[in-house]
Amino acid sequence: MLKFPKTLSIVFCLSLCATPVFAGKLNLGREATKAEIKAWDIDVRPDGQGLPEGKGTVEKGEQVFAEQCAACHGDFGEGVDRWPVLAGGLGTIKSEDPVKTVGSYWPYASTVFDYIYRAMPFGNAQSLSPDEVYAVTAYILYLNEIVAEDFELSKKNFTSIKMPNEKNFFADPRPDTPSRSKKKPCMKNCKKEVKITKRARIINVTPEEDKKTAAKE
Numbered sequence: 001m002l003k004f005p006k007t008l009s010i011v012f013c014l015s016l017c018a019t020p021v022f023a024g025k026l027n028l029g030r031e032a033t034k035a036e037i038k039a040w041d042i043d044v045r046p047d048g049q050g051l052p053e054g055k056g057t058v059e060k061g062e063q064v065f066a067e068q069c070a071a072c073h074g075d076f077g078e079g080v081d082r083w084p085v086l087a088g089g090l091g092t093i094k095s096e097d098p099v100k101t102v103g104s105y106w107p108y109a110s111t112v113f114d115y116i117y118r119a120m121p122f123g124n125a126q127s128l129s130p131d132e133v134y135a136v137t138a139y140i141l142y143l144n145e146i147v148a149e150d151f152e153l154s155k156k157n158f159t160s161i162k163m164p165n166e167k168n169f170f171a172d173p174r175p176d177t178p179s180r181s182k183k184k185p186c187m188k189n190c191k192k193e194v195k196i197t198k199r200a201r202i203i204n205v206t207p208e209e210d211k212k213t214a215a216k217e
Helices: 006-018 034-040 058-068 109-119 130-143 211-216
Strands: 055-057 152-154
Touching: 055 058, 055 130, 058 130, 109 130, 130 152
Parallel strands: none
Antiparallel strands: 055 152
């Protein structure tokens, strides 16, 4: 049992009794203004909800991309150094060396727009106008052969865009709460033999098994 000095207990009791009871607001801070809420409420959903008014062509997007994005992502979305690759990789997701790009992996065009609008260009986030974001999104879709070179993306036709990998995404059927297994967890002598079932041979990081060492063990 925890014990406190009697004097401390008395002081604590008096301070507790003397504390006024606040009903409702705590008189801390202030309510956010509509303008402040609007500045944060910029998420864009797959059904088009949240899209701002605007439009942009592939041609305009190529110009903006060259000025604002190519330094990291390359002129054609091929990626520079270790910066993300944005284009290509179609048909590689099930291979031993998948290339996850906007065209090969991302399920919705809204994810592209939302990320650019919210976080790009790197170091100068939210500096692009809605029209510029529409244009850059259109250009990235063009690089992935999803739209034509003369395409203009807008709020009106945005939801007509279908991504190549959309059908491979589905709602997680597992319950939100973790399952409770009736089996008691092992608490001692639980070590089991570990066997290598697959090797990361593509990037050559799986160490070779030392047969002599394994024999001694």
